[in-house]
Structures are given as C-alpha cells and as structure tokens.
Amino acid sequence: MGSVYQLKRVDFIFKDEKDWKVILKNSISRPAHELINELISSELKGRGGAGFPTGLKWKLTAEENDLVKYVICNADEGEPGTFKDREILSKVPLKVLTSMAVCGHVIRSNTGYIYLRGEYFFLQKDLNKAISEFEEYCREINFDFSIRIFMGSGAYICGEETALFESMEGKRGEPRNKPPFPSSYGYMGKPTVINNVETLAHTYTIFEYGAKRFYDLGVQYSRGSKLFSVSGDTPKPGIYELELGMSLFDFVEEFGDGDTKAVQVGGASGFLVPRKRFNETTIGFQGKLTGISLPTGGSMMLFNSSRSMYNVLDNYLEFFREESCGQCTPCRVGCQQLLNGIKAVKRGDKNAQYLDKLLRLTETMQNTAKCGLGQSVANSFSAIVENFREEMIY
C-alpha cells in the first residue's frame, strides 16, 4: 500500500549558504519580470500555511505604484509543533536575507524587516551579526537594501500577516479586515510582501538552481520540498526536508514508534488524521480523498495509543482560548464555548448530543471568523470529536 510517491528526503534548505553573494549579485542583475516568472513557473506556494503562490504575491506587489514598499519576513513561528523557522534562521540566515533583498529588487523596496517571535530572543544576536555582514556586502555592490529585526512579545496571533503589521505599528496585534490585502495595503499602509522564513529559503533554492529543479519535486499542485517538524511519540524527533506528495502511511512507517494512533498534521490549527485514514491521506496542498491541505508550517505531531485525545483537544482549545485576539465574536466566545463544552460533556453536565451542537458551532466559526485563527479551530476539533467521540464522553 502507500502512495506512488515514496518518502523522499531532500537536502536543499540546509545545504551550505556560501554562494549567497553570487546569487544575490546575479539575481539583482536580472530584470524583475524574469525573476517573477521564474518563481511563478516553479509553482512555489507559501510555506506558512495559507499556501498563496509566492510568485503571484511578488507580482501583485511589484505592480503597485507606491514609492515606499516593504519586504517582511514572517518569523513569528508560534504554531504548536513547529520549529523549522528557528532552525533555518540559526543555520542558514543568509539565504533568507538574500531572498529578502532579491524581493526588494523585484518590488522596488529598500527596506526589509524580520518579525522574530519573542520566544526566539536568543537568535537575535547571531542574526544581527549576519545582517551586518549582509548589509556590508550590499553597500559594497552598491545595492540599497537594509534589514532590521522587529521582536514580537509573545502573541501567537501576530503570525497572521495583518496582525503582524498592526503589531509592528506598535498596536495590539489584531487582524485587519481583508480586503485590502497586504500587496496593496500592508505595513504602514504601504504595499508589502510578507513571506514565511521557509518560503524565502526556498526562493533562494530556486534562484540558485532554477525553477525546474524545484518544480520537478513533488506532485501536481504541490511542487518542491518542505521542512517537516516532527515531534510527539516518535523515536526521531527533529527537522526533515521531504518531498511533497508523500502518503501519511509512509510517513508513519518512517517516523512512528509502531503504535501510532493519530497524527496531527499542521499543528493545533491543522488536521488530526486517525490511524484508519493514514493510507488515504497525502501531504500536499491538494490532498486526495480526505482533502487535507498543507500542514501549517509543516508540523507533524505523532500520538501513540497511550495518549488521551481528550487531553490533546483540551490542550489545543486552551491554547486557542488564550491566543485568540478577542476582537471577533465567533473566535473569542466560540473558543470558550468549545473548551467549556467538552469539559461539561466529560463531567456529564451536558449529554453527548451537545458535541454535535459544538460541531455545528465550529462550522460557524470556520465560516465567519475574521482571520485564520478562528477559522481553523474547527479543523482539529471536528477531526478529534468525530474520530474519537468515545474518548470525549467517557
């Protein structure tokens, strides 16, 4: 069994970055439209979770006529079970910086920011060193681009792009209404490209080896490789770069401890896949059968049969209840209701049918919440409640 695509390790991202100067110099000598076309033809999609085509994002921003634009690297990696951005920034920071500068060249911007989550304060020092080195070279080749680090202060929601802008503007990190989108109205109201750390690392790969090398990896709709943060009940936790399109079955074969009961794909806001669906689940933007979308940031958490799924869900909901920004009703009150609800069912204060009411509530949250956080609470909730209903009740 298993899919056609066997699990395939790839080594692009953490390959040494010593050629960054060459790549920067070459890239910025090429016209913007050529770079954009290269990205578009690679079919690279955002690695932060939403999966928006990166080339298109750059293109839309490039088409804006503003004199001031920004390039922002989103390093507010807060999704439970995700830690790949930290690894990239500590091991190959110059790749990310190079890609930011190339983006600056493409969209005609000379300012870049890295929004680094507060928990990664310890990365700041080394990162700043890399930035100095980078900026020095930029000056050397007369390329006008500067990069600054902006520290977050402990708020998961700031990973949402518009919330991140608000936070950088010195406000509460509350998501904005969309439209307008960042490509026309981003940081300080200016057109902004905002990319995840890993996305920028992949663009470096594309600029280094060409779009084709990237495109040849993966399957239709899901091209290239992806970093996976593997944790939980696994004998080998850590970061792995794998080709997209693998079956979850193969993944569990490789990383499971032999007793894997379920895998949480994509962190707390992703999907939980129970054992019986491992076979039919593919990891990629357009999953087959179960329709699983790409893991948010590539987090893979494995649970073996000793784990209570009730505790898992309780932990997630606690997380969302605290980390919701609180402005929109479905998310603020919905998360509290879900958490109190499963507790009440467990205690026996509410009957089992109440779970169905909560499932309908998650649908509403998915349909009406203002941003991705509220919308995605439904994912893990419905998967856990539907597949492990008994554990919720008894």
Added chain:
Amino acid sequence: MAKKVKITINEVAVEIEAGTSILDAARQTGVIIPTLCYHKDLCVAGNCRVCVVEIVGQKRLSAACATPCEEGMDILTNSFKVRNSRKHIIELLLSEHNADCTRCYKNGNCELQKLASDYKIMTQDFIRLVPYKNYTIDQYSPSIIKDDSKCIRCQRCVRTCEELQGVNALTVAYKGDHMKISTFFEKPMNDVICTNCGQCINHCPTGALVERNYIEEVWEAIADKSVHVIVQTAPAVRIGLGEELGFPVGSRVTGKMVAALKRLGFDAVMDTDFSADLTIMEEGTELMVRLKKVLEDHDPTIMLPMATSCSPGWIKYIEHMYPGYLGHLSTCKSPQQMFGALAKTYYAKQRGLDPEKIVSVSIMPCTAKKFESNRPEMHDSGYRDVDYVLTTRELAIMIKQAGIDFMKLEDRPFDSLMGESTGAAVIFGATGGVMEAALRTVYELVTGREIPFENLNITPVRGMEGIKEASVKIESPLEQWAFLDGVELKCAVAHGLINAKTVMDSIAAGTSQYHFIEFMACPGGCLGGGGQPIPTNPEIRRKRAEAIYAEDEGMKLRKSHLNPEILKIYNDFLLKPMGVKSHDLLHTKYTARARF
C-alpha cells in the same frame, strides 16, 4: 462619476458605486442586514460578525460592513448558511452577556435585545459564561456607569472615545477570553481622563455603559413637601425628548415638556435658555473687554482667542489635555450653573424662599453636566448650585413612570422670572449656536446695528462640518468701541473633541488667527449630547438641528440682549455684566489636571 459595478443581492441585480460596502449596497436596495459593531459615526471594525453574508462561490462568509462590492458578486444575505451562522453568533454573544433584561437600564432600547428578538433565539444551549468571570460594576463616576457583564466587545465605545473625541479614556485590553474594554490599569472611569461626555453611552448598543441616573433622588425631592423643587431645561432637550416618547425625530415638544414637568410635581419649571441669554451678555461683554485689553491696552496677560466654556466635557478635556491654555477659556460658567447659582440667590430672594430648602434640578442633553454640578467650584450660592442633573433620557423615564400620556398633553409656558428666552438661547443646542448668538449681540452692542446676515441667520457657523469659520468686519462702531473700527472679527466653531484638538493644537503652535472660538464636546453640539435619545447618528443630528433653527425662527425675540427678564435681572439684581455680583455668581475658574 464614480465607477459602477454590477452585483446581485438576493437574486436582484443592481448597479452600485464601486467600493460601496455590501452593507450599504443592501440598504440601498431595501435589504436589511443586522449589525452590532457597525455605527454610522465610526470606522468599520468588522468584529461582531453578525452582518456576515454569503458571496456565492466563496467558501467562507464575509462581513457585509467590511467587504466592498466587486463586479459580478452574487450576494445572499439570508441563505441557510448565513442564517445558521448568524444565529450561532447571536447565541454566542448571549452566552457571555448578562441577560437579566427586566432590570437592565437599557431594557427596551438595546440592540442586542432587538437582535435576539428578531432572530427569536429561544434556546440557551451554550454554557453561560458570565458566572465564570469576575465582573465588577464601575459606578464611581458621577456621570457614567460601566458594567462589563453586559459588554459584548463591539468596541464602539473605544472607537467613539478615540475617533470622535480623541480622549482615549477607553481602550481594548488583554486578549483571548480575557479581552475586555478597559481604562488605563482598569481604574474607575472617575480616575482617568474621561471627560464624561457620554458619547460612549450614546454609542453603546447594550447596557454596558449607561448614565448614572438620579431618578430616585429627584422623585424623593418631589415627594418631600418641605422643599421647593425647581427645574430648568436645556435648549437641546426640547428637540430630543419627543423621540423617547413616540414622536418622530426632530419634533419640537417644548410646551408638552413644560406641561409634563409640571405634572411630575416640580414646584417651578424654568428655562436654561434664560441663562443662555445671560451667558451671551456676560460672555459677549467678556469678549469685548478682552479685545479692548489686547488690541488697545496691549495687556500681555490677556489671552486670545477666547474659548467658550458652556460644555463641561470640553472643559474637562482642556483641563486634562491643555492645562497650560486655561487662560483662553471664558470665565463664564455654563448656563446650567449660572441658573443654579441664581436659583438659590436671586430666585430665592424674589420669591421669599429659604435657599436651603430649594432643590435645583436640571434636565440636560449631557452626562458631563452631572460631573459639572459636582465640582467644588459650583457652590457660589453658598449651597450646591445644582443638586441633580438628569439627562433627556431620564426625564422620559420619569414621564413614563408617572403615567403621563405625553402625546395628549396641552402646551404650557415656562414659569416667569427665569423662564423667558430668545431665539439666540435656543440655538445654544446646536453646534455654532453660541457663536451665532454671541455675534448677534456683540455686533449690535458694538455698532448699534443688526448683524448684516439675512434674517439674522449666520449660516457659515451652521452645519455639521467639524470646524467652521466665520468673520465679521466691524465698521463705524459706536464711539466707545472705536478701537474695533476696521477689525475683522475672526471666529471658529469646533464640535466633537477630536476637532477641538485640531484647533487647540493650532493655538498651541501659535498659528491660530481667531479671536473667538466656540467649543462643544459632542458632535453636533448639545443636540447630539451623551444624554440625548439613542440612537444618535448623522441623519438624526441633522433633523434635530433643523428643529432647533425652526424653533429660533419662530421666536418673537431672537437677540439675547432684548430678553425682558434679562433686562430685569440686571436692573434688579446683577446691575451690570461682569459686575461684582456677576463675578461672584456667574464666573468661575478652572483646574489644571493631569493628562496621564
């Protein structure tokens, strides 16, 4: 011509200006989409999610208030998905709301109540969250009560306080389930820079922010046979009160209001308009004196422009925000406080009453007046000048409680001595009104001629623009005002504290060219005051303003200095404007307060 886009709303095709929100487009085509956090006065927040609609082809629903129409959109406002979601959202709001409506102050005029009723939420399956939270009621302010258990986090108050008033006393604090509307460090409203303007009350959809009411205290005073209860009514009350009692917006109910007050059992019903005329006499004179001292005597201690001082919200604002500029303020008390001081002196004397046995009540469109009457400076009569301040809304409640069939009342006139007024006093209720009234009198006192505006209507200072300007050139004045010959008197009018901020910043920067500026804390002036009927929105303000100007035009006398009772009080009691008695009773001083 703006670009048009074609969309369909509930299967009806319409053409709409590009960029219009779905909400507005729907309203234009007769489809009502329910809203909560949306308010015409304020920026779009899109956080309550009650207004979600389905755009065919999109997986998720969109907030109608925050989504602009785009070509070809196929919008459903009442699909299965929308209805289910909307009901869920209302249920969620209810689950964190203290739903004890029968003893809520906003019972009957609550947007959440209406929403729950329109959607007939008949079950309360969700767990009640109120008991989980440790809510306290902040009732330390003399003007405003804040009850978080009724708050639905729509943030209208926060936006009001920031966008309309520039005060920022209220803010959103914390996140997630702890997210709440708070003051700095959760201090009581009374201890922060709140100006008590009450605009947050007027914009609150539920009972989370309400005025501190003094209805019971006033009933007690009325019931107490040993005291003489005297009441005054502000200009803007007569054009707002009707709305609470079944009249259409913009109805003038002066006569019925007086009749109702008499029925309620007040011993004397008099008019703040009288003291508004008096204010013009005092403030107009003060302006002329200041002009003389600056232009002729070149006295450096006297500050121009002179700013009006009728609006207690504005006074507290300048005390907090521009404590170094208090010298610009006119020393005149507000008309309410002038009236209060006279009630326990002049009126008591004329009627032979013991001032200690007078209870002075005022009916105001304003919540800040409740604070004002509480200021230590406001005891110039030897007693507390005004004992209780009620808002227009509270008066309406009293009338209903007393079982008065307001619609059927016959008009009655104010009692004499301090009940007569002119059109100039009436327009105090609208933005620009004090300026217009002052100019009518000042110009005539200076030149001996009527101000050269058609029918006395100084139109440049009317209307709802945030900052308005007017100038009048003075030519061939009377002899004693010769120094004003050829001077172009420059005036400005600002309403809403955010506009006051703009003007004050120009004064602080030294770029202000004006001689005289009228400031009102609330958008639209008193007619849009924090104590006026809810809702108040641009359309309603416009109608109330029309009613005010109609009332003015209908008056026999339209210039303050012609008011016979004003002439009488100067003759019998005060002797002259800015005289010793005036100084003791009608003028005041201000206190610098901290901004932080």
Added chain:
Amino acid sequence: MYPVSELIKNLADQHGRARHNLLPILQGVVEQERFLSEYSMIEIARELDLPASEVYGTATFYSFLEYKKMGKYVIRICKTITCSMKGKNQIIKTIEDMLKINVGETSPDGNFSLLQTNCLGFCHKAPAMLINYDVYTDLTPERVREILTGYINKKERED
C-alpha cells in the same frame, strides 16, 4: 529622577518616538525591569505623546509584557501539547517544590517568578522552558534541579 524614566528616555532616543516604536520601548523596559509598572507606562505615554490607555491596551495584549511585578528571573514553562505530553507537570512540581511558590507567583525574595507559556518551538526537545531569555530543553526533574541550583548560587554569588 527615577532611573526608569531615564531608561525610557534613552529607549525613545534610540528607537524613535513614533507609534510604531512603542513595542521596542516596552520590550526595553521589560528587559531591565522585568515588568511594566503603572509609572513606566505613564512615562512611556508621555514620552511618545500617546494616550496612557493605549499603552496599557497594547501592553496587556502581549504575554511577555508583564504588567505585574516579576522576579529577577522569570521562569516560563511551555505548556503546549508536546511538552505537556512529555512531563511538563513534573517539571512544574519540581520547581514549585524548590522555590516554594505556585505557578503565577513570585518568590518572597523577589528572585523568581514561575509562569506557564504557550509553545516555545522546542517540541522535538520537550519539555522546554525559558528563564528570562535563555532556553532549556529536554528537561527532567533532575536537570531542572541542576539548572535552578545554578541560578540560585549565581544569585548568591552576586549578593
């Protein structure tokens, strides 16, 4: 002059006085003071010409910007799923026993505060904790004892 107001002035000079500089300044104060007092918030508002309520509203949004007095060392234990699965409760119990405080409290000598926090991004090395800005992973009760003892001794040496 209070040192904190000097600090704020310096931070404002360094970062700028526009609204978008608010967060770095708040962070700067927390770095030194461990928390934002009412006084510091007012000083920041004054320095940046912002309403004090706005500063408060913004600060309370971020979990690392504490507004209650904190100890010299702030211990934050990750409580999210993997750390929770891998024995975070034992770690907390160990620390509570060592410092004689509960989660959410500060030791009477003002040296340690114990808090829980959401995912620190070290799920593959769970359980993890932060002490001020330093990360400690793969914790066991034994390792926690060692680490904390180190801090306690360090503190004593400084005294």
Added chain:
Amino acid sequence: MINITINGKVFQVEEGTTIFEAAKQNNILIPHFCYMENVHQIGSCRICVVEVEGGKTLMASCVTPATEGMIVHTNSERVRDVRKVIFELMLSDHPKECLSCWRNQNCELQELGNLIQLNEFRYEGAKSKDVIDSSSPSIVRDSSKCILCRRCVTVCNEIQGVGLMNPHHRGFSTFIGPSEDELLGESVCTNCGQCVLVCPVGALKEKDSTVAVWEALYDKTKTVVVQTAPAVRAALGEVFLYEPGTLVTGKMAAALHQLGFNYVFDTNFAADLTIMEEGSEFLERVKDVLTNKDKKSVLPMITSCSPGWIKFMEHRYAGQLPHLSSCKSPHMMLGALTKSYFAEKMNIDPAKLFVVSVMPCTAKKFEITRPEMFKDGLADVDAVITTRELGRMIKDAGIDFRNLPEGEFDSPLGLSTGAADIFGTTGGVMEAALRTVYELVTGRELPGGTLHIQPLAGLNRIKTASIKIGNPLPEYSFLDGVTVKVAVTSGLRGAAELLDQIKNGTSPYHFIEIMGCPGGCISGGGQPRPVNDAIRTQRMKAIYREDEGKPVRKSHENSDVMLLYRDFLGMPLGHKSHELLHTIYTSRSKN
C-alpha cells in the same frame, strides 16, 4: 357624575367608573399588568395600586370604583415603593433569560421593567415548578415563565367557555393550566390560542413552525407554496409598526416572494370556492328538508371554517355533528388543490410540494395534523405559521417591509373576490354565502345595493338576520316565500348558546356561522398582540375596505374558480369535490 381628585386635579367621572379608568380618561396612565379592558379585571397582580387618602392600605385601581370626593395619588412615594416591591417579587419567580425568550421585546413584564427601572435586586426567591408542555401541535405552555396573572383563565372560561385553563393548588405551589397530569395535546383544548394572545409573558406561546418552513425554503428539491388567510393582510402591518387596520396585501405578497416561496397563493381563492361548495350544500339541504318526506338532512347548517370551533363541537356537541357543513376549511381546500390540480397542471410530483399556510390562527396547526387531512399519506398542508411567525420571518430575513414595492399573488390559485376577503371577520362567511346563494336562487343581487348585510356586522356576541325569498328562479320554486333565518356568532361562549338551542330543538335558524375567536379571524390566536375591541374594529374596517375596493365581490363571479370547475372539479359537490374538498368529523365526547 361624581368628583374625584387625582394627583391634585379634580375630574368629573361617571359613577361606577374604576379609579384606573377615571385616570385614563384624563390622560393619566397607571402602570398595570394583569388588567385587560372589559376582559380581565380581577386585581390579582397589584401593580396598579394607588394611594387613596384616608385609606389604610393601597388599593388596586383596576377594581376599586371611584367614589365622590375621593382623593387619589397615582405616583406618590409610597405607591412607587410598593410598586417596585411587587414587581421585584414577581421577578423573583421568573427566569431572567430575556434574550433567549420567545417574547423578548414583546413582553409586558419586560416593558414594565423598562418603566419601573429597578437598580437593585433584593429578592432572589425560590423557583416554582418548571414544566414545559409541548404535547399540543398548536400551543406550548412553559410554566416557569407564568406569573399567575390569570388572564388565560378568564379568556378560557368566560369568553371561550372551554374551561380548561384554571388555577390549581394554593399559595406558592399555585399553577395555571389543565389539571396536574393532563397534557394540553390530550385535553379538551380547542387550540383557539386566545390564551396565547392575552398571555403577557412567554408562558403560553404558539408552537413554532418557522424552522420547518425555513428548512423547506432552503431545500432546493422542494417547490414551496404559500397561501395567506384573509385576516393576515389586515394585521400583519402591526408587526411593522403600521397603525392597526392598515392593509398590507401587496407588501405581504412581495415579502413572501422575497422570502423565497416559489408560489404565493391566496387562501381567499379557496374561500370563494368554499362559498360555491357550502352554498350548494346549503341549497341541497334546504331542498331536502323542505321537499322530501324522509329527509336525510338536518338544519340549521353550520359553517366549518374554524378548526377551533370544530374541535369544540366534537368534544361538547358530538350529537349535533350532522349540522356541520362537510366542507373543509378554505386553507385545507387550497392545500388539497395544490397537491392535485396545481401539481397536475405544472407537472410537479406532489411529494415534492411543500404547502405552507399563513394563518391568523393556532388551531390550524392542529387541523393539518388531523388524519382526515391526508391523501395517500401526503398532508394537504405541510406547515401552518401564524401572522406573528410570518412577521418574524420577514424581520429575520432582513426584508425592509415598509419600503417594499407592492407585489401580487400568483395564478392559478391567487385570484379572489370581495366575498372572500370578508371571511376574515365575524359575519363574513355568512354574508359571502348569502350574496351567492341569493343570486343563484333568485337571479338577482342581494337587495340593498351595498351587498352588505348590516345586522351581521359588528362585535355583538350573537347576530341574526332573515331574508325573505320572493320570485325565485323556477328550479328553486320550493323556496318561494320562505324566510331564510341566519345567525352568526364568534367566540365559543356564543357557539354554546346556539348549540344548546339546537340540542333543545328550539333553534329557528337555517344557517349559522360560527367562528372560534371573538370577532372572527381578525383576532385569531395567531394575530399580532395586543388585541382589543378598538383594534378589532380597525381590522374589521380594513377587511370591509378591501372587499369594497374589489371589482368583483361575489364568489360565483371569480373567473379562476369557474375555470377550476370547468377544467378540473366538474361541478360543486361533484365527485372530485367530494374527494378533495369535503371531510368528516369525529366525536371526541368522553360520554
């Protein structure tokens, strides 16, 4: 006339007036709760207490007559304090979940709260029994919300004579309802809903059918057909703050279209049809009685449009059931036709049709569940919603009712005459029937020129008229010189009186119209609140206005009805009619 001083003013009022009325006549409103003018004045709630100088206690103004020289204070400190305490006590045994209550914003207790303005809460008392009885298809009783005002008791006993709703036990355990274990759905309740109409709070309510209707509307496989009763158009406007008596026929049709109903038909069409069937039946019965020796028919014949009345009769006068016309009520006729005639015409599978009736009536909700009202397992009508429920659906859908353009009913079941319009008011069915019967028999219009029969209009309990027939057409020669005597009543008390006459053999009438609710359908149990005689009169006027404005005012001139007979039914009382439009009744007598 006597003199009374209220709040310091002297007024002259008629002797015997209560203090409450005396005050009201002089524009002084006393807060009240259980009081209903001319209906219910027992002084049980005590909210309307006033202070009478010289009296030791406060007095309930609704029951205390004014006397010469009385000095009354309606708003003294003492009154205000007591009123507050009473209100608080009332609330202490009432759930405070307003926002999830059916009656939110239309609740008299809530309104009273708005008036009284409690700031503190001193009594948090024990909660009495909490029973929700939803056994009835029409009415739901939620005893936790009941505040024992006993208005329903008055209505059920004195006005309807059903005698079901009654107080039981005493003291704190008092409750109102059928006896302890009896369920509404199994009782003699006629489902008339008059108790629902007068209940000030959410203790009695109609059973909600809107959920089912919304579901059908969203089900794309279903063709959803709606019909509206004559009385709905005269009252629906009140939900949207129009003056009572405003006709909103066009807006109502437009709103129904906007709600997504595929076809908007008119029950009035079926009302015209009823006249054809019932008129023919009447003539046949009269012929049988007058000309046959071994007559099978009985007179008087009684109308059968009102399902509340039908159930009342089935319980109380089972022996007299043969007097009932065999015609179904109009909305059932229309339902049956929709699933046969219309389905055939449009080539729609009847199983995919969903018929909704908008009715002023709660008993209609029961009527559609009767086994007689099913054909081949398919219900003739699938759901009944009341006028109030329709109002709510319109609000719910965000339709700006007041600014709607006028819409129209759809054909082929939408056209109606003025005779159908007046079905909505007491006396209307009789008048409509006589317009047609007289003309069929004599070939001439009803004498008088207005087509109205004045004695049958108005709110009197029992109204009678007689018409002498002269010069009939040859086939009706047996009627020459006969004086046809008719009677009309509304409200079940009057019905009982007329039925007792029949039972005793003393009834002089040939034809009787009976409506379950006082005033007829215009004040049915499903109409907007409040309902009182002034509002009844306004709605009645509106109904007659609608009639008079119609170009065709006689049922037999309805061209679509004629077309229906030509194309489908054949003739009145024919085979198809019998199958689709007539029914049978069941004795429910316990004896």
